[in-house]
Amino acid sequence: MPRVTIIGTGLIGASIGLGMKKHGPRDLEVVGHERSLDHAKQALRTHAVDRMERDLAAAVEGAALVIIATPILAMREVLEVIAPALEAGAVVTDTGSTKADIVNWGRTLLPDTTAFVGGHPMAGKTDSGPLAADAALFQDARWIVVPDPLVPPDAVDVVVGLAQMLGAKPVFMDAHEHDAYAAAISHLPLVAATGLFRLARSSEAWPELSALASSGFRDTTRLTATEPVMAHDIAITNRAQIVHWIERYREELRLLQLEIADTEHEAELFRTISESNMQYAAYRAGAVGRREVDDDQFDTIGDISMMDLLMGGQLAERARELTRRSEERIAESERTARAAGRDG
Amino acid sequence: MPRVTIIGTGLIGASIGLGMKKHGPRDLEVVGHERSLDHAKQALRTHAVDRMERDLAAAVEGAALVIIATPILAMREVLEVIAPALEAGAVVTDTGSTKADIVNWGRTLLPDTTAFVGGHPMAGKTDSGPLAADAALFQDARWIVVPDPLVPPDAVDVVVGLAQMLGAKPVFMDAHEHDAYAAAISHLPLVAATGLFRLARSSEAWPELSALASSGFRDTTRLTATEPVMAHDIAITNRAQIVHWIERYREELRLLQLEIADTEHEAELFRTISESNMQYAAYRAGAVGRREVDDDQFDTIGDISMMDLLMGGQLAERARELTRRSEERIAESERTARAAGRDG
Numbered sequence: 001m002p003r004v005t006i007i008g009t010g011l012i013g014a015s016i017g018l019g020m021k022k023h024g025p026r027d028l029e030v031v032g033h034e035r036s037l038d039h040a041k042q043a044l045r046t047h048a049v050d051r052m053e054r055d056l057a058a059a060v061e062g063a064a065l066v067i068i069a070t071p072i073l074a075m076r077e078v079l080e081v082i083a084p085a086l087e088a089g090a091v092v093t094d095t096g097s098t099k100a101d102i103v104n105w106g107r108t109l110l111p112d113t114t115a116f117v118g119g120h121p122m123a124g125k126t127d128s129g130p131l132a133a134d135a136a137l138f139q140d141a142r143w144i145v146v147p148d149p150l151v152p153p154d155a156v157d158v159v160v161g162l163a164q165m166l167g168a169k170p171v172f173m174d175a176h177e178h179d180a181y182a183a184a185i186s187h188l189p190l191v192a193a194t195g196l197f198r199l200a201r202s203s204e205a206w207p208e209l210s211a212l213a214s215s216g217f218r219d220t221t222r223l224t225a226t227e228p229v230m231a232h233d234i235a236i237t238n239r240a241q242i243v244h245w246i247e248r249y250r251e252e253l254r255l256l257q258l259e260i261a262d263t264e265h266e267a268e269l270f271r272t273i274s275e276s277n278m279q280y281a282a283y284r285a286g287a288v289g290r291r292e293v294d295d296d297q298f299d300t301i302g303d304i305s306m307m308d309l310l311m312g313g314q315l316a317e318r319a320r321e322l323t324r325r326s327e328e329r330i331a332e333s334e335r336t337a338r339a340a341g342r343d344g
Numbered sequence: 345m346p347r348v349t350i351i352g353t354g355l356i357g358a359s360i361g362l363g364m365k366k367h368g369p370r371d372l373e374v375v376g377h378e379r380s381l382d383h384a385k386q387a388l389r390t391h392a393v394d395r396m397e398r399d400l401a402a403a404v405e406g407a408a409l410v411i412i413a414t415p416i417l418a419m420r421e422v423l424e425v426i427a428p429a430l431e432a433g434a435v436v437t438d439t440g441s442t443k444a445d446i447v448n449w450g451r452t453l454l455p456d457t458t459a460f461v462g463g464h465p466m467a468g469k470t471d472s473g474p475l476a477a478d479a480a481l482f483q484d485a486r487w488i489v490v491p492d493p494l495v496p497p498d499a500v501d502v503v504v505g506l507a508q509m510l511g512a513k514p515v516f517m518d519a520h521e522h523d524a525y526a527a528a529i530s531h532l533p534l535v536a537a538t539g540l541f542r543l544a545r546s547s548e549a550w551p552e553l554s555a556l557a558s559s560g561f562r563d564t565t566r567l568t569a570t571e572p573v574m575a576h577d578i579a580i581t582n583r584a585q586i587v588h589w590i591e592r593y594r595e596e597l598r599l600l601q602l603e604i605a606d607t608e609h610e611a612e613l614f615r616t617i618s619e620s621n622m623q624y625a626a627y628r629a630g631a632v633g634r635r636e637v638d639d640d641q642f643d644t645i646g647d648i649s650m651m652d653l654l655m656g657g658q659l660a661e662r663a664r665e666l667t668r669r670s671e672e673r674i675a676e677s678e679r680t681a682r683a684a685g686r687d688g
Contacts, residue, residue, distance in 0.1 A: 144556075184543070185556050185561050186558065188543075196593065201620075210529075213529050216468065228618040246598075253597075256538065256542075256590070257590040257594075260535075270572065
């Protein structure tokens, strides 16, 4: 029986479970591990997983694919605990909102007979927990896949296949590139929303302000509802990039402030506002400044590799192949070291 | 036949028209005036108004209630043009997003036989124009009413009645108080959203960034879609307050930036994030820090005054009453001036 293990069955983990039960092979077994007893029960009740395994190491036994969907800072310990229990040939991926630290942990903590491929589905919603989960959560969303050059391409294909199975569009990205982009487009909006809410909330006039708040305020501040552990872990693991983008945002606000304050150039302000409005309409229409991902490149590889892995037929073969590559890598690095020694 | 005139039939004006046709007296005639030929046709086609009147002064003839729903800066000229054509006893209101300038124009430009009562329905949506109009747009929204002390209370009651007829909750507020609050809860979010979008849009990586943007970025920036003339006029007529709140927002962001940058106190950051998250949940639940408006105070007065006015029965009587009050006010101010002359 093909088996996948989902570690952490909150909104994302449980949505992956629901999606895999819906679109995956009929006899697929989805094993869950979840620290929160409430979430564990909810994920079972909604059939996001077939069974829960309390022991983390035992949870990954026999699993061809392991998906870590815990908060970011918890992932390091998860990797340490599951490392000795992973099947040879297993592919491990994650769903964390930052990638550089996680990919580094995966590379250093997992045995060479397994492959870690970082992932980040760009989807979410205000509600959290398994009860908010939805098999269609990832439909048409981007799913970042980090193709570590040290990892065999077919392991990367497995994660591409996972994303495609759930209706998402896989996008390859370097971990550091991902974190820089995510800081601008995802983490800064989180800080901007939180700051806007905190400012209004700390006002003495908050009772009056909150009574006046309409959908505009609600939408602009809604990311304040991001799960606190998630928000905290994002900040800790992408600190420099976020600090950099807050600085640029504060400068952008200063420019707008100067334009609004300038009584001599009201036409200039109107030009700025109109320009933003037009560009925003183009962005929402998806028509301008948006390079479409070349979906063709993924057309067949992902699905096949994913199914192969889940079907288990090639598990042993994959393990041998991974071991061979690992040995080659060690031999290669020894050659390099020797060469460096000669040169030095 | 009772008649109201709506000047400017965009999203707000047309929504008021639809609501009044639905909830108002059966024989109510809604006259529209609209500069945009497209909007005029659309408002007619959707029956937001019964007829359009191209001539602005002619549009208010015989109207017991005139609602100005144009952009803010256009209101001054509208008031100047309609002033000589208004019926004695007519009540004039508006829907502008700022109030101090507008109330001042209403007070100085309209004849004493009429009454200007500023209003601001706190409702809207991303789409604009009469095709986006909805009779239920104001349902449960707050509708700010500015009870100018120089205006007879029954004129204020008419605007309260209008808000209630459309399902909104009227809230009395001083014009300057309104503008200070609106700057924090409505205009600053507009600037924050626009700044966030402009920053990402101006990045060289915008093609990649926009491809990664999920619903979080979309929601946080959606006020960038505010109609440019409306956004511009808000900034021009509430300049000092908005500049003040941008400054406070930049400072709030700096504090968050410092907490994120501080590697020594990660627990402190988590406390800040958790606190915001809890307070946000309370705000969204409507349970904490929110003084409920005392709806009882409006229970009967608004509807009755509104219907009275629309039914036209008391129009002549009201005109006489307004004239009498106006004469009293002139006599009073002359007495005050004489007294000041004696003292000086």
